[in-house]
Amino acid sequence: MISTWRRRRAARRAEKQQREGENCGDNMELAIPKYFRCPISLDLMKDPVTLSTGITYDRESIEKWIESGNFTCPITNQVLRSLEPIPNHTIRQMIQNWCVENRSYGIERIPTPRIPxxxxxxxxxxxxxxxxxxxxxxxxxxxxxxxxxxxxxxxxxxxxxxxxxxxxxxxxxxxxxxxxxxxxxxxxxxxxxxxxxxxxxxxxxxxxxxxGSAASMDCLVWFLKDGNLSGRRNAVLVLKELVSSDQNKLEVLSAIDGATEGLFELIKEPICPTATKASLVTIYHMVTSTPTNVKAIAKFVDMGLVSLLIEMLVDSERSICEKSLGVLDGICSCDQGREEANDHSLTVPVLVKKIHRISDMATEFSVSVLWKICKAEKRQEGGVLLEALQVGAFQKLLLLLQIGCGERTKEIATELLKLFNSHRQRLECIDSSDFKDLKRPF
CATH class of the missing domain: 1.10.220 (Annexin V; domain 1)
Structure with a gap:
């Protein structure tokens, strides 16, 4: 009896130790073999490649190293005889086999990389x-x-x-x-x-x-007007790339029939934010570059671009707002553009609201447009000035001078404050002393 009881107790003890060993094994973290790790990132290599020095790295890591201007092996510090790494198929196959063997630990097999x-x-x-x-x-x-x-x-x-x-x-x-x-x-x-x-x-x-040749530009404008959605998007992206740094190509574009209409349609009926931004940038160059700007501004104003821009400023994303303000600033450099902006009821409230709300550049554009409109009405009754005062332009411009801005914007803001100051007494203000005896509920 005693011997039987001892054998049972030994069996139970052995079974318990076995279960504890299995649990410990499940909880142990799987260690990646050292020669499977990239010497740079220390991560499991997905695309192992070997340099002329014989050291193997992950392709992504070593290419970043070389593109940073390094022409030596990170480990041996030897000058590389060739900058073209050679795929190490043997190591890659070993890594893939190791991943398959340890899939029970959640290791996924690395895919076979495509040859660059x-x-x-x-x-x-x-x-x-x-x-x-x-x-x-x-x-x-x-x-x-x-x-x-x-x-x-x-x-x-x-x-x-x-x-x-x-x-x-x-x-x-x-x-x-x-x-x-x-x-x-x-x-x-x-x-x-x-x-x-x-x-x-x-x-x-x-x-x-x-x-930028005549045939290519004509084709780009054709895509802009009559292409499908992807064609119109790609055309305006290429046009923006061309005119952003070349005045001659800008003049060629402005002279092509239908170019302004195609750009305007992308603003009026947006395809995607990328196309809208590219169109705004292209229009900005057209309305701010001489000698094409006068005719271009007249065309865009007649199409109704000013009203469209102001309405876009109400709830568009920051990048589009910034570019719209830039276009509006360019259009307001002529009398026709200023008159059109002045006739819109939302112009002044939107401009004042955008100061300090988007970016430093957007603030500069907003102040510039506001200054152009107010300056044009200086000899009149000052309706725009009074409206700007009522929506808080005076306080925002004072804050702008306090926090700092560009020299040109500082000059414009100072001149605007002088214009506003002569009309401040015309606003109906409440003197705080009228309520000095009023009992407060708190």
Whole structure:
């Protein structure tokens, strides 16, 4: 009996120890093998690559190291003979096998990484696009451009490789070539090229020169007016890129029939915030750059842009408000624009409200527009001045001078305060002494 009882007790003790060992094993944190970790990030490598020094890193980490201007191996400090890392398929397979073996611990198998595009492959695609353009092969060119978009969207490295090898210039040449013929017949390939170009901003000078030709600009305006939604969006993005730094291209755009109407429609019937912002920036350059601004302002005012901008300022997001104020400031530089702004009942309240509410630049635009409107009415009864005073412009301008602003804005704010000061006594104010004997309920 005693021996039987001892055997049972020993069995129970062994079973208990086994359960405790299993629980401890479940609670233990799984340790990643040291040679599976990237020496830079110390994380599990997803795409192990080996340098010329024989050290293996995760591709993302070592590429960031090299792009930062480092040309040595982080571990050995040796100068790299080649900046092209070589995929380490053996380590990657070992890591994947280890992930599969430890999937019970929640470890997911790392996917097999795509091989990055090389400069040689990029140049081959560019050559094929050039040949397709010469042969007027729309389908072939469109397929090649679509392939570029797909590869670029796979990784930032692929995108940099295409941009670094002048792909934007090749696509711009193709766009110009197909723009010399019927826009509607070549719409599909032209739209595909535009879509790819928007992924390569900022464009280099050579690409801008081809896109700024007469044929290309006419085609861009055609897309702006008659293209589908994506075509109109891409067209205005490219136009903004072209005119933001080139006065000549701005004059060419202003002279093309339908350009102002196409830009206005994107404001009136928005497609997306990106297209709206691009259209506002393009219009801003048109209404603030001489000698095109006078005619452009007249066209936009006649279309009703001033009223549209003021209504947008009421509840639009900050970035759109800032750009709308910039356009409004440019339009109010002429008499017709100021008169149109003055006739809108929301102009002064909205301008005063936007001071200190959006950004420093928006505040400067608001003060500038307010000054232009008030200065134009200086010799009149001062209706705008009184309205601005009633909605708190005097206090906001004083605060602006206290917290600081640009020199030009400071001069304008000071002059506005002088104009306001001569009309302050005309407002009906309540003297606080009239209520000195009033009993308060608190």
């Amino acid at each position: 595009v090389s400069s040689v492959e990029v140049l081959e695609i560019q050559t094929k696009i050039t040949m397709a353009c010469k042969g007027r092969d729309q389908i072939g060119c469109r397929n090649l451009v679509a392939k570029i978009k797909t590869i670029m969207n796979e990784s930032q490295r692929n995108k940099r490789c295409f941009m670094g090898n002048g792909t934007a210039s090749v696509l711009s040449v193709a766009f110009e070539e197909f723009s010399r013929e019927s826009f509607s017949e070549n719409a599909e390939v032209l739209e595909e090229i535009l879509s790819s170009l928007t992924l390569m901003f900022p464009l280099d000078g050579e690409a801008k020169s081809y896109l």
